[in-house]
Amino acid sequence: MYPVELSGKTGIVFGVANHRSIAWAIANILHDAGVKLAIAYQNERVRGVVEKLVSDWDDDTVLIECDVSDDKNVEATYQQLETSFGKLDTIVHSIAFANREDLGGEYMKTDREGFTLALDISAYSLIPVVRYAAPLMTDGGSVIAMTFQASERVFPGYNVMGTAKAALENAVRQLASDVGPQGIRVNAISAGPLDTLSSRAISQYRDMKKVAAERSAMKRNITTDEVAKAALFLSSDLASGITGEIVHVDAGYNIMGI
Numbered sequence: 001m002y003p004v005e006l007s008g009k010t011g012i013v014f015g016v017a018n019h020r021s022i023a024w025a026i027a028n029i030l031h032d033a034g035v036k037l038a039i040a041y042q043n044e045r046v047r048g049v050v051e052k053l054v055s056d057w058d059d060d061t062v063l064i065e066c067d068v069s070d071d072k073n074v075e076a077t078y079q080q081l082e083t084s085f086g087k088l089d090t091i092v093h094s095i096a097f098a099n100r101e102d103l104g105g106e107y108m109k110t111d112r113e114g115f116t117l118a119l120d121i122s123a124y125s126l127i128p129v130v131r132y133a134a135p136l137m138t139d140g141g142s143v144i145a146m147t148f149q150a151s152e153r154v155f156p157g158y159n160v161m162g163t164a165k166a167a168l169e170n171a172v173r174q175l176a177s178d179v180g181p182q183g184i185r186v187n188a189i190s191a192g193p194l195d196t197l198s199s200r201a202i203s204q205y206r207d208m209k210k211v212a213a214e215r216s217a218m219k220r221n222i223t224t225d226e227v228a229k230a231a232l233f234l235s236s237d238l239a240s241g242i243t244g245e246i247v248h249v250d251a252g253y254n255i256m257g258i
């Protein structure tokens, strides 16, 4: 429990696949802070896992299936939330996908289909996630997306996902400008390497993690809990003046020259 009180607030977290998901750590910390939560999961295959995870919470967490490859699913998710919660304060977008063959080898071999798919799911999806939520965020609120430093530098193996993260970070800034007048803040957390289902698909992930520990300012890797704590901060009034930012939670890896 951290001294951030969010009772009376409502939120939705997209992207819980299992107990290692960054989204799950964020959902937990928001739940501990008192946020009434909905969890959006990708498909029927994940539902059982998500049901099991939230069973410990002993409350009426709303579970919604939402494959973000179709805007209609996103719209329907918020329609359901309007019925359940009435209004919305916090959104976490913790979603990415690329074909495994596009997460290794030469970037120039990325085909049009793989490129489009990665950008559609990992970057475009933030747009409908904010668009359809905005009318529900009547008291303003916070949107958080998850990114990685490959948006700016080359991390061999991260390939097309680096392009997707560059697009996502740009979308964060443009969306922040769109919804800023409504008091909605949109930020991204740029996390260091963490062992999850998604990171395992990146061919050189092990090297990335090792080098991050060796070269980061703090000479270590980060933990999922550290990302969750940053998300709690960004969701709270403590971050009321922060929007359109990429907040690095990487033990200072990005500031180093060598």
Ligand SMILES: NC(=O)c1ccc[n+]([C@@H]2O[C@H](COP(=O)([O-])OP(=O)(O)OC[C@H]3O[C@@H](n4cnc5c(N)ncnc54)[C@H](O)[C@@H]3O)[C@@H](O)[C@H]2O)c1
Pocket: 014, 015, 016, 017, 018, 020, 021, 022, 023, 041, 042, 046, 066, 067, 068, 069, 093, 094, 095, 096, 097, 121, 146, 147, 148, 190, 191, 192, 193, 194, 195, 196, 197, 198, 199
């Ligand atoms: N793990 C890392 O090292 C790391 C570092 C920085 C950023 N990130 C980012 O964090 C976010 C979460 O990834 P994670 O590492 O927790 O892995 P994860 O595999 O647990 O989460 C990815 C989620 O995306 C969901 N998803 C994929 N396609 C979807 C679709 N069509 N519709 C709805 N949901 C879909 C999956 O179901 C899954 O829940 C991603 O944006 C990832 O790029 C991860």
